[in-house]
Amino acid sequence: MKENYRKERIARGIKARSDDIYALTSYKEMWYLLFPRLVPIVGIAIIAYFLPLYWKKVVITTCIFAMLSVSWDFLSSCGLLSLGQALFFGIGSYTAGSLNHYLHLPIYVTIPVATVVGGFISTMILLPVIRLRGIYFAMVTLILPLMLMRLVEATKMLGGTEGLTGLSPFPNTWVEITFILAAMWAALFGLRRLIASDYGLIFVSIRDNDRATMASGINIYAFKAQALFIGSSICAFCGAFMTHSYQFTGMPVFAMEFSILPIAASAIGGIGTLAGPLMGAFILVPLSELLREFGTLRIVFYGLILVICVVVLPEGIFHYLSRKYNEMERWARLE
């Protein structure tokens, strides 16, 4: 600490960040806004295109988990606490798998159809419980994928315990990576824009206070259903993509992993930012791969890192970084 000096914080001009048009006042302002967006987009693209095949697959898996996390954060921004991303993921996966296996539809049909239909089926399943709030809604979403998993096992339908194998693959890895990267960034920036719009505002108001939203004349159940459809469609897309990437769908698509990791990623990255959960997923999933050589101890290290992250930065990494980026510090002489 220097003597006779104090640390002074300078917040950047609010206008540069709040109003779109002011960003165009100078190259400096444009660069200021573009830099934090371009770095991850370019960085991840370089990693995805130039690494060996094994790590390419890791990037694809990471992107899928990142989208699940973004979707989880979006749903939680609308007051829908989901413990069952696996439900949406699994429904999307089985829809794409069945369309391809039974109807022999090509991949460019199954994925879009599974996205919309999967989102629709998920919304319909949860529509009766949409009036439930918080932990009660969460419990239902937690139980449903486990039920569906056992249903497939018991009735032996849709391939039963064997699953559906030999599904159409992507033409090549390049297409696969380009497709998932484009979808991930579209989901992130699309949802961020949606939340900031007057339409998205309603979702945040429902989370903040559903009774006051009703007293504002808003049909909150209609809005919750729409949020559920948007969120679950994204997960259904992930499921459909994964199905074709692995050329397989089966009971594991309803696994807890798909429900829990998005929550952990959001907690680390920063809830309510959408970008934070994506960042969290890009830390957790590759980390889990890196720790493979530790064998059984892997989960211990993984857990430790998770705990340290949450304790040191409870607000989330993204909140911290964006705060630091938007303010500057300098030493100022005491007068």
Add this chain to the structure above:
Amino acid sequence: MDILEVKGITKTFGGVTALDDVSVNIEENTLLGIIGPNGSGKTTFVNIVTGFVSPNKGSVLFKGKEMVGLSPYTITNKGIGRAFQMVRPFFHLPAFKNIIVPLSSPRVKASSGGAYGDKDAIALDILEEVGFERDSSVPYKAASVLPHGYLKRLELARLIALKSDIFILDELFSGLSIAEVMGIVPIIEKILSEGKTVIMVEHRLKELFRIADKVIVLNYGKKIKEGPPKEILEDEEVKRAYLGVEV
């Protein structure tokens, strides 16, 4: 013409009778005050009229149409607006964005001919009307950092944005200083001058009696007295129930 007719409302919670056969008629463009000791059923009355709670018995007629059984947002869209006793702003949103939510309702859309207009500008106008300094940073601050007085005004602004026919204000004055109350009274008078109807549930009798046209007194869920403020003040039964005075 009576804009709101409440007929024989009864509501029990478990074994407790919160409201017992309460009937009230409210003329259009008047200010009705509802007073009564704590637990006398005032807020339950508001909850039933606005659809948040359904009564065991009785009916609520608004402009001659039954409101019981409708959802709160449907009733709001028909024109009964309600400010909460416990302020319920959308804490994550800036103050003026709080007003965008009611401005997005079907009621406002219908009243402005299907178009919403520039919602930000309308929201700022309404906030100025209720006393948010327009050129300051106050309307842009998150609701979570606003002081209590502003949050109460924000509740009022929500109803103005909805262009409600009936403003139900549940203890709007509670927790406010005399100066703050005196700042809000002109806003209520302006609302009345625009032909609206106001129902105020209040504990601040002095301020209420100055502006009310009619007052009803609830005690243990029963309506014990109804009349102009002057009569209420002199009524022995009211004094006994409300003020605990032995006569």
